[in-house]
Each structure stands twice: as C-alpha cells, then as structure tokens.
Amino acid sequence: MYHTWMRYFTPGPVHHRLGLVCLGVGLQHGALPAVGPRTLDHHVAVVISAGTGWLRTPDGRALPVTAPALLWLSPGVPHHYGAGPDNGWDESFVDFTGPAVTAYTELGLIEPDRPLVPLTETTAARAAIARIARAAHRGNPLLEVETSAAVHELLVALHRARADLGGDGEPVLRALARDAFLPLSVTEHAARHGMTPAALRSAVRRGAGCSPKDYLLAIRLGRAKELLAATELPVSAVARRVGYDDPAYFSRLFTRRVGTAPVRFRERQGRSVPGGWSRRIPDPEHPPVTGPLPPA
Structure with a gap:
C-alpha cells in the first residue's frame, strides 16, 4: 500500500525571469512503485525523510538509499530508483528549472554529478516543500511567485542539511x-x-x-x-x-x-538615517531589539 499526492504547474515566460520556477510538487509514502528508467528535461529534488530504498546510476551501479537523503535528478541523465519492498519510504519531490540553475550549480547548491546526497535532517527542506504544497490550490493568483520563492529556499535548506557539511557548513x-x-x-x-x-x-x-x-x-x-x-x-x-x-x-x-x-x-x-549618526559602532552579532511602534 502507498499514498501519493502531487500537483504540476506551467509557469509563463515572465515567471521564468524570476530565476527558478517550480514545475511540480509531490508528497508520497509507503511501498511506492519504482520510478524509471527515464530521462527528464528539468531538475528534480527528491527528499527521502524516512525508510530505505535504492538508486541505480547511469553506469549501472545500484546504490542503497537510507533516509535522510536527497536524490538529485538532472536533465538529460537517465535515472531509476525505488522504495524498499516492505515498508517503503516517505518521499517529497519538487520539479524545477530556470536560468538561475547555472548559478546555483556553480555555487555548489545543485550537484548534477552527485545523484545521492546523505542529509543530517529534512525538517527545513520539508517545510519549504510544504509551502509549495499549500500554495498549490487552484485559483491562487500568486502561485508561480510563491512556489518560485520556495524553490530558492529549498535549495538553501538542502545545502545546509548535507551530512558532509555538518549542519552549519564547513568548520x-x-x-x-x-x-x-x-x-x-x-x-x-x-x-x-x-x-x-x-x-x-x-x-x-x-x-x-x-x-x-x-x-x-x-x-x-x-x-x-x-x-x-x-x-x-x-x-x-x-x-x-x-x-x-x-x-x-x-x-x-x-x-x-x-x-x-x-x-x-x-x-x-x-541621508536616509533619521536623527543623524549613532555614536555606537554596530555589533552584527547582537542587533538591537525593536519594540512595538507607539500609537499614532
């Protein structure tokens, strides 16, 4: 038995100029059927938050997948993966594309050559995916903008969660x-x-x-x-x-x-600082706390 929910979107040309656009989102769990072999024309981040399974790479190797983990599916690269046959796994996925992919890849937040990435946790990534899911109701006039912003957030969350970076990044x-x-x-x-x-x-x-x-x-x-x-x-x-x-x-x-x-x-x-210059040098580690505005 398995359960699945997914939505797909078709952003227009102006939305693509946001840099990243979301093409689809899905939430699934259980003994899901295997995916592929197939090849896509866009990127997919598959977040495995519980359970085990497998990933077959283009060179024929079968890699074991143990949550928490990330599967990077890259355009033009064949992929084939699936959940374990017994209890399966919990999976969330986001399909995306856009001109900002090049910059995110150069910065190391997207890794086309690394299809399986161990993670330390998936809480922040799942929160970003949940925002996409909540925005996905029909008739939402800001659907493409909200989901685009969440994809940017998702890439940052996944990078922070990489097991080889220890949460906060390299020491x-x-x-x-x-x-x-x-x-x-x-x-x-x-x-x-x-x-x-x-x-x-x-x-x-x-x-x-x-x-x-x-x-x-x-x-x-x-x-x-x-x-x-x-x-x-x-x-x-x-x-x-x-x-x-x-x-x-x-x-x-x-x-x-x-x-x-x-x-x-x-x-x-x-010119934009009311009241002139402060006599205290700002401390970036301890920003001032602002209280509620006084009544008008």
Whole structure:
C-alpha cells in the first residue's frame, strides 16, 4: 500500500525571469512503485525523510538509499530508483528549472554529478516543500511567485542539511569568518588552520561555492558598509577595521566591487538615517531589539 499526492504547474515566460520556477510538487509514502528508467528535461529534488530504498546510476551501479537523503535528478541523465519492498519510504519531490540553475550549480547548491546526497535532517527542506504544497490550490493568483520563492529556499535548506557539511557548513568557513578582518593573505589563513592553500580553496569552494579570497572579501565589504552607514569613522579607520592597512587600496577595491566610492556610499546612506549618526559602532552579532511602534 502507498499514498501519493502531487500537483504540476506551467509557469509563463515572465515567471521564468524570476530565476527558478517550480514545475511540480509531490508528497508520497509507503511501498511506492519504482520510478524509471527515464530521462527528464528539468531538475528534480527528491527528499527521502524516512525508510530505505535504492538508486541505480547511469553506469549501472545500484546504490542503497537510507533516509535522510536527497536524490538529485538532472536533465538529460537517465535515472531509476525505488522504495524498499516492505515498508517503503516517505518521499517529497519538487520539479524545477530556470536560468538561475547555472548559478546555483556553480555555487555548489545543485550537484548534477552527485545523484545521492546523505542529509543530517529534512525538517527545513520539508517545510519549504510544504509551502509549495499549500500554495498549490487552484485559483491562487500568486502561485508561480510563491512556489518560485520556495524553490530558492529549498535549495538553501538542502545545502545546509548535507551530512558532509555538518549542519552549519564547513568548520573552516566559520573559522575564516571569525578571522576575516585580520590583515592576512589566503596563504597565511591556510597556515593558521594547518592547511595548504589548495586544501583551503577546495574546502571553501565546497562549502561556499567561491574562492577564499571572494569569501573573505564579501565579509569585509559587508562590514565596511555597516561602518560607513552607521558611524562617522574616517574611511581610513574603516579600512583598518576590516583588514586593509592601505586606505587607497581599500577605496579602489570598494569602488570596483560596490560600484561607488566609500565616501559616496556613506553620503547616500547617511541621508536616509533619521536623527543623524549613532555614536555606537554596530555589533552584527547582537542587533538591537525593536519594540512595538507607539500609537499614532
């Protein structure tokens, strides 16, 4: 015995410009019949939250599947899988496509070459899929927009749940974030963590989808923007606080990446800050708590 529920959608051209569109969603459990062999023209994320089964790869290997796990079905790649014959499994799936697939693949959140991905848990992924299911009622005027947003959320949830990343991502990413404002080169960062530069590059690419240099730069520039927008610190002081001893180099780098000079960025942000500048440097780890608005 098994139970199944599914819906399929046909987003229009304007919805495809959202980057990702949801083509279908399904919730199934029990001793489900095997799927395939077949080949699709879009991506499918199959989330196995309980039970066991099998996956046959294009080269003929039969891989055991034990929940929690993710099956990546990629366009143009034959696949064949099924639940165990006794109690089966609990399965949720989302079909999707769109131009943003390329970027998500480059960032490592979609892995066409890895059809079976062990997970640590499926709670967040199932919550994103449940949002798609709730939006799937006929007559919903925001169906395509809601389901598109949920696909983005699903990809993030699945990446965070990968068993090889330990929930919050590679420990090296947390260590780099902690040390991001030290005036260190990538080679020096690697040495601090007992790694070669190549090993550091591989770990950061696997966890964040970018190079160590870009990972550190994003953290540094984000903090620089906060300091420019919320304090009166000179640009040279901002540069030093985010790891750059040369203010001129920092200004050129900021301008190239942000599209505007640090002073100009401050001017634009400062005009929108009511009451002028704060005397306290904002702490990103402890944001202020806002209370209810006073009655009008």
